[in-house]
Amino acid sequence: MLSRVADSIYWLNRYVERAENVARFVDVNLNLLLDAPPGMEQQWKPLVITTGDQDMFKQRYGEATAENILRFLTFDREYPNSIISCLRSARENARSVREVISSEMWEQVNTFYLTVNEAADVGLLSELHNFFPEVKMASHLFAGVMDATMSHNEGWHFGRLGRLLERADKTARILDVKYYILLPSVTDVGSPLDDLQWIALLKSASAYEMYRKRQYRITPKGVTEFLTLNREFPRSIQFCLLEAEQSLHQISGTPAGTWRTESDRALGRLRSELDFLTIDEITQQGLHEFLDRLQVRLNQVSEKIFADFFTLESV
Amino acid sequence: MLFDAYDPGDFFDELFLGPGQPRPEAELLIKRVNAMSLVELQQRQRAVQNTLFKLGVTFNVYSDNEGTERIFPFDVIPRVVPGHEWEWLEKGLKQRIQALNCFIHDVYNDQKILKDGVIPRHVVESAPGFLKPCMGLNPPNGIWCHITGTDLVRDKDGKWYVLEDNMRCPSGVSYVLENRRVMKNTFPHLFSAMEIAAVDDYASQLLETLLSLVPEPLIDPRVAVLTPGMYNSAYFEHSFLAQQIGAELVEGRDLVVSDGYLKMRTTKGLERVDVVYRRIDDDFIDPQAFRPDSLLGVPGLMEVYREGRVAIANALGTGVADDKLVYAYVPAMVRYYLDEDQIIPNVPTYLCEDPSQQAHVLDNIDQLVVKATNASGGYGMLVGPHASNEERQDFCDRIRTNPRGYIAQPTLCLSRVPTLIGDGFEGCHVDLRPYILYGQDIYVNPGGLTRVALKRGSLVVNSSQGGGSKDTWVVKSINPDAMVQS
Numbered sequence: 127m128l129s130r131v132a133d134s135i136y137w138l139n140r141y142v143e144r145a146e147n148v149a150r151f152v153d154v155n156l157n158l159l160l161d162a163p164p165g166m167e168q169q170w171k172p173l174v175i176t177t178g179d180q181d182m183f184k185q186r187y188g189e190a191t192a193e194n195i196l197r198f199l200t201f202d203r204e205y206p207n208s209i210i211s212c213l214r215s216a217r218e219n220a221r222s223v224r225e226v227i228s229s230e231m232w233e234q235v236n237t238f239y240l241t242v243n244e245a246a247d248v249g250l251l252s253e254l255h256n257f258f259p260e261v262k263m264a265s266h267l268f269a270g271v272m273d274a275t276m277s278h279n280e281g282w283h284f285g286r287l288g289r290l291l292e293r294a295d296k297t298a299r300i301l302d303v304k305y306y307i308l309l310p311s312v313t314d315v316g317s318p319l320d321d322l323q324w325i326a327l328l329k330s331a332s333a334y335e336m337y338r339k340r341q342y343r344i345t346p347k348g349v350t351e352f353l354t355l356n357r358e359f360p361r362s363i364q365f366c367l368l369e370a371e372q373s374l375h376q377i378s379g380t381p382a383g384t385w386r387t388e389s390d391r392a393l394g395r396l397r398s399e400l401d402f403l404t405i406d407e408i409t410q411q412g413l414h415e416f417l418d419r420l421q422v423r424l425n426q427v428s429e430k431i432f433a434d435f436f437t438l439e440s441v
Numbered sequence: 442m443l444f445d446a447y448d449p450g451d452f453f454d455e456l457f458l459g460p461g462q463p464r465p466e467a468e469l470l471i472k473r474v475n476a477m478s479l480v481e482l483q484q485r486q487r488a489v490q491n492t493l494f495k496l497g498v499t500f501n502v503y504s505d506n507e508g509t510e511r512i513f514p515f516d517v518i519p520r521v522v523p524g525h526e527w528e529w530l531e532k533g534l535k536q537r538i539q540a541l542n543c544f545i546h547d548v549y550n551d552q553k554i555l556k557d558g559v560i561p562r563h564v565v566e567s568a569p570g571f572l573k574p575c576m577g578l579n580p581p582n583g584i585w586c587h588i589t590g591t592d593l594v595r596d597k598d599g600k601w602y603v604l605e606d607n608m609r610c611p612s613g614v615s616y617v618l619e620n621r622r623v624m625k626n627t628f629p630h631l632f633s634a635m636e637i638a639a640v641d642d643y644a645s646q647l648l649e650t651l652l653s654l655v656p657e658p659l660i661d662p663r664v665a666v667l668t669p670g671m672y673n674s675a676y677f678e679h680s681f682l683a684q685q686i687g688a689e690l691v692e693g694r695d696l697v698v699s700d701g702y703l704k705m706r707t708t709k710g711l712e713r714v715d716v717v718y719r720r721i722d723d724d725f726i727d728p729q730a731f732r733p734d735s736l737l738g739v740p741g742l743m744e745v746y747r748e749g750r751v752a753i754a755n756a757l758g759t760g761v762a763d764d765k766l767v768y769a770y771v772p773a774m775v776r777y778y779l780d781e782d783q784i785i786p787n788v789p790t791y792l793c794e795d796p797s798q799q800a801h802v803l804d805n806i807d808q809l810v811v812k813a814t815n816a817s818g819g820y821g822m823l824v825g826p827h828a829s830n831e832e833r834q835d836f837c838d839r840i841r842t843n844p845r846g847y848i849a850q851p852t853l854c855l856s857r858v859p860t861l862i863g864d865g866f867e868g869c870h871v872d873l874r875p876y877i878l879y880g881q882d883i884y885v886n887p888g889g890l891t892r893v894a895l896k897r898g899s900l901v902v903n904s905s906q907g908g909g910s911k912d913t914w915v916v917k918s919i920n921p922d923a924m925v926q927s
Binding site for chain 1: 494495496666670671676677680681683684688689690691692694695705706707708
């Protein structure tokens with residue numbers, strides 16, 4: 127298929143997934159705050175830190191108040207990773223490949239954009255509790271529509287690849303939010319408040335029920351392991367990598383376990399490392415450090431995919 | 442009843458013979474609408490607009506930053522064309538396309554019509570759409586204008602005229618298909634009752650037309666739609682048509698000439714393209730052959746095309762027939778090539794390059810419509826009766842400095858169709874653009890795009906000038922013996 131088209135389907139999916147995950151990690155914070163005892167300092171700054179865009183935030187808003195941060199992450203049209211900007215980019219990409227995706231996909235992403243756009247015009251932060259679940263659902267709907275209406279061809283695999291790489295990256299960031307919030311109060315580890323926070327975290331990854339089915343008790347180690355190494359839960363990092371790798375091999379035509387392109391090699395290597403990693407090893411190197419390195423590696427995979435399939439240099 | 446207050450006035454109304462007296466073909470429609478309440482009709486109108494917006498059936502407005510897409514305003518009251526009248530129009534359109542195709546082929550090859558003095562040589566050679574690099578081209582089956590959208594209008598007495606031929610890349614057919622889709626939900630029962638001719642065949646016909654151009658027998662030929670990109674005003678249509686026929690939608694930057702063939706850049710390297718349905722004007726298509734500043738085209742494409750290794754629809758050079766001075770000679774072409782009389786007449790046209798006709802135009806400019814010979818889309822024209830003195834003076838000056846650049850026509854009083862505006866119906870002027878495909882045979886899609894001037898009293902129906910659209914229903918004639926225009 128056309129390189130430009132493959133690129134657009136890939137980014138269409140990344141942006142929809144990104145919007146969903148911004149909703150998720152803002153939502154986890156909102157939920158955590160609701161359960162926090164009165165008088166406890168509100169922790170909003172970590173949200174901006176985990177996006178990696180704190181410079182831009184500072185420039186545009188200055189003070190890290192709850193309102194500023196919520197506005198920045200949801201409705202700021204100038205900030206390219208806000209929910210509204212993600213949807214705008216997703217839609218632009220969809221619009222440039224309308225003839226390749228199904229009409230149903232286009233209608234869903236267009237409706238999604240119009241909904242968010244309307245919410246942004248109104249700009250009511252007090253309505254966000256209802257808004258975030260809507261964003262999550264619309265994103266699921268998009269993925270489901272794509273699954274059920276588009277041929278599972280090369281373009282579809284590029285789309286799935288984009289979605290899963292984005293999701294792996296964002297699950298890492300959602301876990302990282304917890305790290306920042308816990309930092310000032312290490313003594314809270316194991317307290318009832320801490321338990322509530324981990325539950326909120328699991329819920330924001332829609333992982334609470336599935337986690338309970340697997341290992342009953344909420345422990346920091348258990349939650350971390352579930353969200354990074356579990357091979358069955360669709361938002362765990364390892365699950366994303368396994369599925370992404372399948373799509374990549376479908377695209378490149380290379381048998382699993384071997385490589386021909388640089389992308390095969392980078393993704394295969396990362397996935398196989400996680401195959402043999404234990405949660406104890408992660409804790410030893412430090413969760414934050416581990417997540418940080420993982421994000422760098424994921425970025426490298428994206429760069430290789432860009433070079434292998436999307437660059438339009440003359441042959 | 443909703444239509445009680447509607448007065449067709451002193452115009453040719455497409456749905457009414459007189460107040461409260463619908464045309465026989467429109468009777469069922471009027472009855473149905475009359476049975477509705479205003480609120481119900483307005484709700485349906487809104488629902489339709491919403492659907493179109495959600496489907497993304499939009500056009501882009503240039504120089505408008507945020508929210509660049511607008512929905513092409515759509516009115517739920519359709520225009521009705523009786524079957525016998527349509528048959529006559531279809532015949533006339535086929536005749537015209539055939540003659541124009543002969544003409545284009547002739548002027549780029551033997552130029553017999555010029556040598557025989559039927560059309561003055563300078564008329565053709567001074568037309569900006571006449572492209573020297575196309576001399577000697579011989580496209581597959583000798584067909585140049587594969588896709589045409591001819592603009593038809595009706596005057597006060599109901600007489601049909603051809604207003605414009607659009608031989609380069611006419612747009613709007615996507616609205617015909619999408620408007621129909623939403624109308625089926627709006628008036629489902631009328632479709633079977635009135636035996637409305639289906640339009641959905643267009644995509645298959647288009648694909649067949651394009652496949653008929655494949656340069657050599659290929660098992661799996663590749664068809665691509667070439668678009669200027671997603672910021673073009675008709676981008677929706679480009680992607681819609683590519684999707685409907687399963688073609689690749691490509692931009693100039695996706696294409697490259699390599700090893701003597703046109704190829705596209707894919708995730709697996711370069712792949713050949715055999716047929717290009719181009720939605721880019723001729724002079725942008727290859728910066729080496731035409732405009733060197735074009736970023737939209739493909740360097741070297743013209744050479745591949747000349748070699749016959751890629752087919753292009755419409756063929757390059759067809760713009761010569763869009764020239765409004767050349768238009769004036771279409772009746773002569775029909776006689777010359779087909780030895781027939783023209784079925785659907787031209788609008789009488791004054792050629793400003795002729796001194797006596799120019800004098801007439803200058804003296805009567807307040808009654809005439811003046812058009813730049815090389816413009817379309819409602820740009821570069823003056824509607825004399827509606828213009829200010831300065832505007833008229835300005836056009837007079839322009840005509841004197843560049844007589845070749847202008848023609849004039851009597852101001853036609855376009856026919857009207859009742860249109861839902863605010864809380865009632867108003868008669869709005871319309872034209873009609875049927876779409877014609879020329880592959881193995883000539884196919885005319887039944888109906889076409891009815892464009893409607895939504896500004897009160899306005900005669901300009903172009904989307905860029907505040908026009909809207911209506912669905913066009915070709916219905917079974919109630920009285921098949923009815924008189925046809927002769």
